[in-house]
Amino acid sequence: MPPLLSLLVLTVSIAACSVEQTLPPPHCEQAGSGLIVAQSVPDAELVPCVGPLPAGWEIDGVRIDDGGTRLRFDSDRAGDDAAVLHFTRTCDRGDAVTVPSDRAGAERFESIERLVPGFRADRYYAFEGGCVRWRFDFDDGAPAGLSVELGSALVLLSRDDVNEILRETFIDEEL
Amino acid sequence: MAVAWLAAFIVWAVIWVWVFLADEPAIWITERDLELMRPIVENRRGWLTPPMEWANRIGSDWAVPIVGWSAVVIGLATKRIRHVLLLIASLATVAAISTIVGAEIMRPRPLGFTQIGEWEGFSQPSRPVALLTAGLVAALLTTTPTGRPRRIGIALIVGLLVVFGFAQLYVGVDHPTDVLAGVNVGVAVTLLLYRLVAPEAVFPIHYRGGNTAHLDVTGRRGEAIRRALHDQLGVAVADIEPVGLEGSAGSTPLKITRSDGTALFAKLYARSHLRSDRSYKLGRTLLYGRLEDEQHFTSVRRLIQHEDYMLRVMAAAGIEAMSPLGIVEITPEHEYLLVTEFLDGAVEIDQAEMTEELIDASLQAVCALWTAGLAHRDIKPANVMVRGSEVHLIDVAFGQVRPSPWRQAVDLANMMLVLALTSSPETVYERARRYFSEDEIAEAFAASRGVTLPSQLRGDVRRDGRELVERFRSLAPERSPVAIQRWTVRRLALTLWVAFVAAALAAVFLGNVGDIGLL
Numbered sequence: 001m002p003p004l005l006s007l008l009v010l011t012v013s014i015a016a017c018s019v020e021q022t023l024p025p026p027h028c029e030q031a032g033s034g035l036i037v038a039q040s041v042p043d044a045e046l047v048p049c050v051g052p053l054p055a056g057w058e059i060d061g062v063r064i065d066d067g068g069t070r071l072r073f074d075s076d077r078a079g080d081d082a083a084v085l086h087f088t089r090t091c092d093r094g095d096a097v098t099v100p101s102d103r104a105g106a107e108r109f110e111s112i113e114r115l116v117p118g119f120r121a122d123r124y125y126a127f128e129g130g131c132v133r134w135r136f137d138f139d140d141g142a143p144a145g146l147s148v149e150l151g152s153a154l155v156l157l158s159r160d161d162v163n164e165i166l167r168e169t170f171i172d173e174e175l
Numbered sequence: 176m177a178v179a180w181l182a183a184f185i186v187w188a189v190i191w192v193w194v195f196l197a198d199e200p201a202i203w204i205t206e207r208d209l210e211l212m213r214p215i216v217e218n219r220r221g222w223l224t225p226p227m228e229w230a231n232r233i234g235s236d237w238a239v240p241i242v243g244w245s246a247v248v249i250g251l252a253t254k255r256i257r258h259v260l261l262l263i264a265s266l267a268t269v270a271a272i273s274t275i276v277g278a279e280i281m282r283p284r285p286l287g288f289t290q291i292g293e294w295e296g297f298s299q300p301s302r303p304v305a306l307l308t309a310g311l312v313a314a315l316l317t318t319t320p321t322g323r324p325r326r327i328g329i330a331l332i333v334g335l336l337v338v339f340g341f342a343q344l345y346v347g348v349d350h351p352t353d354v355l356a357g358v359n360v361g362v363a364v365t366l367l368l369y370r371l372v373a374p375e376a377v378f379p380i381h382y383r384g385g386n387t388a389h390l391d392v393t394g395r396r397g398e399a400i401r402r403a404l405h406d407q408l409g410v411a412v413a414d415i416e417p418v419g420l421e422g423s424a425g426s427t428p429l430k431i432t433r434s435d436g437t438a439l440f441a442k443l444y445a446r447s448h449l450r451s452d453r454s455y456k457l458g459r460t461l462l463y464g465r466l467e468d469e470q471h472f473t474s475v476r477r478l479i480q481h482e483d484y485m486l487r488v489m490a491a492a493g494i495e496a497m498s499p500l501g502i503v504e505i506t507p508e509h510e511y512l513l514v515t516e517f518l519d520g521a522v523e524i525d526q527a528e529m530t531e532e533l534i535d536a537s538l539q540a541v542c543a544l545w546t547a548g549l550a551h552r553d554i555k556p557a558n559v560m561v562r563g564s565e566v567h568l569i570d571v572a573f574g575q576v577r578p579s580p581w582r583q584a585v586d587l588a589n590m591m592l593v594l595a596l597t598s599s600p601e602t603v604y605e606r607a608r609r610y611f612s613e614d615e616i617a618e619a620f621a622a623s624r625g626v627t628l629p630s631q632l633r634g635d636v637r638r639d640g641r642e643l644v645e646r647f648r649s650l651a652p653e654r655s656p657v658a659i660q661r662w663t664v665r666r667l668a669l670t671l672w673v674a675f676v677a678a679a680l681a682a683v684f685l686g687n688v689g690d691i692g693l694l
């Protein structure tokens with residue numbers, strides 16, 4: 001192959017590592033991408049981060065921009081993109097029903113579309129200035145309980161906590 | 176020069192990343208950045224905010240696709256495929272560097288300010304600024320000639336980047352050093368790639384027609400040619416000027432005026448011509464099969480040796496060509512000059528008054544080729560020169576020893592077509608019967624079709640409008656067309672391979688067109 005074509009293929013292939021594929025997920029004890037997650041929804045009182053993932057789950061893509069944050073999760077049992085987490089200013093909760101919340105400072109809503117053959121549901125955490133939405137769409141046969149496992153990895157930090165991490169790990173400023 | 180750019184860029188990148196990965200310097204720079212942009216962000220004005228938001232949006236979303244695709248279209252229209260590929264490679268490389276370095280440094284958007292513009296991911300280096308810079312610089316290097324147009328283009332780019340960079344600060348999405356780093360990455364990578372792969376001296380941008388592979392013989396190359404001619408052939412050069420560029424696609428033909436006023440002819444060959452030769456032969460093999468011994472040359476030295484050899488063989492066979500005077504080495508293995516006599520007072524055959532004597536002399540030249548077991552393989556008006564009653568066959572680069580009868584027949588057909596352009600097919604046919612049998616003429620036109628005609632001759636025949644090939648066929652005895660499509664396993668495999676590479680390249684490009692800013 002001519003050198004110029006080789007160069008083109010090489011560079012375009014390298015570019016395949018898009019922003020979404022190279023952004024690290026927001027960890028709960030480091031500044032890192034957690035800061036820009038907080039900046040993506042600047043009025044939100046709570047900011048999502050991800051703790052240790054349950055076995056079989058991995059993060060496939062992270063998109064953080066001025067419209068919010070989106071994390072895509074793959075599972076060895078529930079399939080690719082089996083769960084997507086959206087962090088935005090507001091959520092259109094549709095006919096989701098209120099359920100007891102397991103996160104302080106946030107209301108929780110659930111909307112289960114189906115349990116079989118593949119679990120499909122939305123879960124919302126609504127709070128002042130922001131909203132986190134889980135979208136689960138599992139492959140056939142994957143147990144719905146996987147959503148509970150994965151959901152436990154989500155941590156909602158207060159904006160004050162994020163500012164504290166910022167001061168401790170980087171600079172004496174606020175978001 | 177390109178190596179110096181590469182070294183400078185690597186040094187800059189290492190220092191930059193190290194600074195941002197170390198806590199103390201990163202904090203210090205961030206504090207200075209925030210101090211610098213505070214007066215800008217805290218003094219946002221109602222009348223200025225909408226245009227700044229617009230500039231942020233246009234610069235991030237629209238400018239690169241508009242500039243990039245415009246340059247691609249212009250580049251393709253002017254057959255600068257190399258420059259177009261480099262534009263895409265520059266954007267891809269800049270996108271990759273910005274993304275990877277950004278993910279390592281992990282710098283947040285400016286802290287303490289409300290962001291009112293579009294952004295994505297980390298801020299250092301500014302990805303939209305880097306992509307816009309790369310797109311603008313690549314578009315400039317792809318479409319704009321050096322000199323005043325290039326200087327105006329640079330001024331415009333600087334102006335656009337200043338506006339866009341300020342808008343990024345105003346809307347609070349980038350720090351000042353993010354913008355500077357983005358400009359640095361965009362300029363450095365793009366300039367480096369263009370200088371390495373399409374240096375201006377070898378691939379100049381111009382719009383005065385002719386072939387894009389023609390080399391600029393002014394400046395340092397001009398000086399090198401003068402020095403080499405003096406040192407290797409003892410020729411004192413007064414002037415060098417390109418000549419007959421429109422008829423030559425595989426080299427840069429030159430007229431060299433000596434200090435005593437006499438002239439020499441020279442053909443400059445470089446690696447770009449070697450690549451052209453390779454692409455040309457690959458294209459012919461794909462389209463028509465391997466018609467003849469179409470192996471490409473593996474070095475510039477061999478390419479020029481072949482032409483020098485063909486000139487000498489033709490001269491020995493009594494064919495009027497151009498007397499070779501020697502090969503001059505400009506840059507070892509890269510650039511060589513083949514120097515011959517200059518046919519002073521000669522004109523291309525379509526500029527000469529066509530007489531029966533001239534037709535005879537031209538046909539005799541083909542006859543001599545047949546007798547000596549040679550083929551010229553590029554007979555067209557630009558390569559048949561007339562001086563007085565002499566006919567000279569020039570540009571023997573495609574010449575071949577012991578060609579197939581088919582190839583020799585094509586030489587005859589092409590010469591008859593050249594002659595008929597300024598006379599009549601009937602006259603040429605009648606004169607040709609003096610030297611060739613009717614069967615031989617019939618075979619020549621049975622073998623002749625679009626692909627066998629050099630492009631200049633093909634264009635002239637089309638513009639002539641007299642259906643010359645058909646007219647000659649009707650004059651000659653009937654003969655079945657000679658098949659020129661040759662299917663072999665090798666051709667089939669090569670076609671599949673090229674199709675696979677093209678498809679893979681297209682898939683990679685289309686899959687990433689958004690990531691490199693072109694969508």
